[in-house]
Amino acid sequence: MNALVESPRIALVGNPNSGKTALFNRLTGSQQKVANYAGVTVERKEGRFVAPSGRTLRLLDLPGAYSLDAASPDEAITRDICEGRYPGEPAPDLIVCVADATNLRLHLRFVLEVKRLGRPMVLALNMMDAARKRGIRIDVAALSDALGVPVVETIAVQRGGAAALVEHLDRSVAAVATAPSLPDSGDAAVEADLHAQVRAALAAAVTMPRATSTVDDALDRIVLHPIGGLAILAAVMFLIFQAVFSWAAPLQDAVGAGVGAAGAWIGGLLESMPLLHSLVTDGIFAGLGTVLEFLPQILILFLFILMLEESGYLPRAAFLLDRLMFKAGLTGRSFIPLLSSFACAIPGIMATRSIQDPRDRLTTILVAPLMTCSARLPVYTLLIGAFIPRQTVLGLFNLQGVVLFTLYFAGIVSALAVAWVIKRLRRDRSEHALLMELPSYRLPNPRDVAIGLWERAKIFLRRVTGIILALTVLLWFLSSFPAPPEGATLPPIDYSLAGRIGRWMEHVFAPIGFNWQICIALIPGLAAREVAVSSLATVYAMSAVGEDAIAAELGTAIAAQWSLATALSLLAWYVFAPQCMSTLAVIRRETNSWRNVGVAAGYLFALAYLASFVTYQIARALT
């Protein structure tokens, strides 16, 4: 342990989207999230690797920064660590400044700024493969002379692409211990003008046929068109939700059949033990099996999200939506955090650290839970599958996919509306221009996409076998005990503790059409939204009498027992309800305020109840 603490510490710094995290993953074997846009890393990450000499090196991956004059919380972390002012973190022994070789005009300015810290450093010219493809020629020795720092070439996304860097680090850290470098003592007048130095270095060492890529320019003319671009964005989003339903159906059926067969087999083995049989079939298999069926849909959604992240399209979408978002009280910078919230609101809220203005950041945090996180997908698809017929509209579109798209769209519109109200309430008339780097387009790397999907699958399965399993077992227990009295005629769950709690809650939720079974499912759903599905499955399995056992047929059961108004009301509830304690906890941490937690939970519950009430009453009147 002590040897590890004494290992040389190397920090990866550089402009956003220069490939620091990809390099970090390449060196340490880690699988931190990477994507083709600025601001993916908002916190310090640490890993270690063993150099060829056998020396263990500790590696810090720091958030991207355009300058050491920090403008946002994530940039402040990088500045503080580089300057040795970060609490509990001494200054790094060596700094690896990562620069995008295709965009040196922008990136070298920060390199020179870091150089002025006077710490041992090396410049990693990353994405050299992309630079060569664009005909950019870099004389590494001349660049090293011009900048006064060692320079090595890297291709972080290629196996062996960091070999030269590893070799250099291995040699450098040994030298650092005996000969620490001194602050640069160049001409002060030249130093004052970093841009002039960058121009001089580029003139001395870099030949660029064009400042930008011809492919990027051609694509941007189409994708960034004020009208055509928005139409493309809408079409892309629509396609994603169509695919989620159309492509997932056979896989979902296969998973369902597998779970059903396993449940029947194990249930058969436990036939002579009624209590255990009930726990395994009505509790574990009915509950977990129902949630597990939604894995294909979640993976298809993430397949699209990962490909969009890798392609470089997302910052373009942020640019297209900036005007709309500004009118609603947000900025284009809010786009990436809000988009991250489609996976889970927690990383989305964390990603708001890249927003410089604290008011904009708070607004984004407060509306992030309105984005439809992946945990809501099982609830949506269960209800849509049960109540919306699988038919084609306009000869082309899957109706279920259209409804899913509408629900996601409702979340987005609500977020914009809430942000607009917040802006009005705080009487904010200030304007914050969007300055965002548009990365080069890139074909998604199949390996990275596969790793990303594997990570998502692992996360989902960990939830299913962890918190969802635990809560399902607890719900089964509460739904089974106390046992019904002698001569009872109703299903045992009606006499159980869960049944009584559900009946009591029904008084509060009856105006929005929720029955006592839904009310029971709302409580464990606070821990994780998918638990609502497993809870409903368990509750309905426990409510079934005799031969009506419905182990993996929750959809059929609710379609038979609920009205359309109730289903629509529950869908409306899930668009708004803050049913995730982890999200509220992270709001508390990021805003350092219980008041903001209260505001978020209060307005989301109020909106959820109101939306469900209106939906239920209108649907009941019409059907």
Next chain:
Amino acid sequence: MNAALFAQAVVIALAVAWAAWFAFRRLLPKTYRRLLSHAVAAFDRPSAPRWLREYARRAQPTSTSGGSCGDGCSTCGGCAAAAKPTVEAQPLVFRPRAPK
């Protein structure tokens, strides 16, 4: 109570106890760590047997920021996203605007 019924009751009791412990640890991690620290302190005293003291030391909760979630809340560990990195809080800080 026959043996089969007793065995069922034991298995179910263990399953429910595990579920309660797991949910408590995930949903209330700070309280869990505090209670565990108190328990460990009670066992790790000079008069306690050596094996018990060693066990108590091993069970001592670490001072990490929480569950296995790497993306933020550090509270329940049940949320999405990969784990591992240390998480530092970045509370919002408001500064009054400079007068125009």
